[in-house]
Amino acid sequence: MKNIDKYSRGYFMPLTQCLKWTEKEYITEAPTWCSVDLRDGNQALIIPMSLEEKLEYFQLLLQVGFKEIEVGFPAASETEFAFLRTLIEENLIPDDVTIQVLTQSREHIIKKTFEALQGAKKAVVHLYNSTSVAQREQVFGKSKEEITEIAVTGAKMLKKFAAETEGNFQFQYSPESFTGTEVEFALEVCNKVLDIWQPTTDNKVIINLPATVSMSMPHVYASQIEFMSDNLNFRENVIISLHPHNDRGTGVADAELGMLAGAQRVEGTLFGNGERTGNVDIVTLALNMFSHGIDPKLNFENIPYIISKYEKLTRMRVHERHPYGGELVFTAFSGSHQDAIAKGMKWREEKDPQYWSVPYLLIDPMDIGREYEGDIIRINSQSGKGGIGYILQQKYGIELPVEMRESFGYKVKSVSDHNHKELMPNEIYDIFIKEYLNINTPVELIGHKYTQNGHYETIVKIRVNNEVHEFTGEGNGRFDAISNALQTKLGIEFKDVVYKQHALEIGSASNAMSYVGITANNGTVYWGCGIDTDIMTSSVKALFSAVNNMVTSLQLPVEISFNHSKK
Incomplete structure (x- = not known):
């Protein structure tokens, strides 16, 4: 390609300083999850959700099991403000759920934010300002000292307004565009904020380290997280949070390696909705843990229901190949895949093993509300005799002899190829009836x-x-x-x-x-x-x-x- 010289790898710390995370093989427990669907996700929609739609989506997030939910940027619009007031005044927030709101480091915005939070039982107030080289030079035209002062001033204002407002508040700070910031400078800013907030065991502070733009390979992000974890002030009273975006298509890997490196919390959205290429997908992250036998502490046992709600309220579509949720992710059209799956399912039925290990199926589709029939094996011109036989056996109880499957398979594939279409189980059955059953002519x-x-x-x-x-x-x-x-x-x-x-x-x-x-x-x-x-x-x-x-x-x-x- 042309213009290669326009791009560089940017500033990254020497990796040899922070590689303890490489010694860990697995994530051993779920992080604290924070859904940002109603803020980061909502602001990325072509048509943002109405008040009623946000209320319905909030209920969906509660059903999934989120205990921390970012509900919006209440100073940004009347809809955002009204949504937060509705949640509080109508007592729609369960006692074990913490809401989160976002605010810039500007006094009138912070003031408006705390007005919206009046009476909140438990809320995280999320303060941010941009710290990256590009933002400092191109957007704000400010020095490192001036950028640091923005963060410090905002931290002091949060303490002031929190003391004057009825409610129970926890503080969070993000050096926005962390991945484009010199890591030593990001540490310096975060520590100055922590020095003001003075976190304690009973009142911990969240330091959120966002890959606002994913700029490096995941192992670099992990090493940056480890460096911060090793050097933050009040570390035992600080919760390190991740907020990966997916510009390089590595949001899930960034989050997983970041957790190995010391992160305790992850902000993301259902199916990765968010600005540009989106936020990290919490569905994929959680079910990746599930596939390793780790309880993700979220309930995705009815993925079809969650998808129907998500698509209705966001007007977005879950792609057919989206991990776990996509319509075709458990589906095999290839003949060799179908044959292996069919044999694996039969072996599992006969042996009843403790652990799931069916070829080509990472998890049991039934565990997330998918059906074997119509989900695992579907038939087109690329399909094989094993898959076609499996459909007949599962749907109609017809157990074709092994010797017969090739003959029938060619007939089915010929119909699919001629019509350029996938064949449904009833169509396969109809071909079987027509070609073989009780033939009485001549x-x-x-x-x-x-x-x-x-x-x-x-x-x-x-x-x-x-x-x-x-x-x-x-x-x-x-x-x-x-x-x-x-x-x-x-x-x-x-x-x-x-x-x-x-x-x-x-x-x-x-x-x-x-x-x-x-x-x-x-x-x-x-x-x-x-x-x-x-x-x-x-x-x-x-x-x-x-x-x-x-x-x-x-x-x-x-x-x-x-x-x-x-x-």
Whole structure:
């Protein structure tokens, strides 16, 4: 690409100073989660939520289990102010939930913020100002000392207004654009703020270190977090919080490595909604922990419901490939994937192992409200015999013999390829019915009966070309007698008969399903299926279906030779 020389890696600290986080293998417990959907997420919407929509979204966040929720920037608009007052005055905030509000380091904004917070049972007041090189030079035209003074002045004003306002308040400070700030300078500013607030065990302060713009690889961000964690004043009374954005597509990795490096709290949104490429996605972060056996302390057991609410209220869409939530994330179209999943599911059913380990499925979709049927295996022209067989078995109780799956798979894929579409389970079932089940042309079975005299004899009645005929056959068993009769009397030849059967458990427990494969002289195997309340009758119907498929496919003449007279 052109213009490579326009970009640099920026200022980053020497990594060798802070690498203790690399010695940790897993995140061992969930952080404190803070949803910023109603502030950071809302301000990024094309159409911000109305008061009523924000109230509905707030209830959704409570249902998910958030204990800290940033409800807005109350000094920014009347809607934001009214929303906060409604939450407080109508007692809509549970006692175990802390709300959070954002304010710039400007006196009239801080004053308006505390007016909105009057009477709050528990609230975090989040103060911020930009500290990055780019913001200092290009936006504010201020020195480091002047930027530091903005933070210090804001910290003092928060203490003043908090003392004058009814409520219970905790303070939070963010050096905005932390990732574009020299880390030593970010530390200096944060420590000056902490010196003013004097956090204690009973009144801890939150220092939020945002990747306002994600500017580095995740390991650099983690080392920056570790440096801050090692050097902040009052560290035992400071909660380090992360607020990663996703400009480089690494928001989740930034947060995970940042937690390894000492962060105790994460701010983010459902499905990553936020400015530009969005905030870190808390759904993905939480379910990543879940996949490692760590309780995320949030409830995502009904992802479809959460998505429906999210899409309705934000007017945004969860992409089909979005981790965990997307419509297709548990879906396999590839034949080899489908086969592995189907076998893995069967193995799990038989072995009942303690831990989930199905191929290609990170977690059990059922754990987050997804269904096996229609979610895991879906069929198109790329699908394989295993997946197609799995659909029939799960949906309709039809357990195709392994030898038959390839034949049926080609028929299904041919339909999908010709129509350029995905096939639904009912369409797959319809193809099965049409191609294999109880096929009665050109030779229709009307009836049959047996006698046994050392060996089996059968009398078979058929209809060909609208004429009914009756003839006999002999064999070592009833099925063999029918097979011999068809070959002898119809003048056709086949060999290597494959015969399987099972009770049809879905739909009707009284029915039996039989599968018959016959090999023509050219080596091609033709399949037929039969269903009946009598297992023997179902097998005979399957044989006739296979014979009819062979006769039709090979365009064989049906040359009838009878010992019995035409009826």
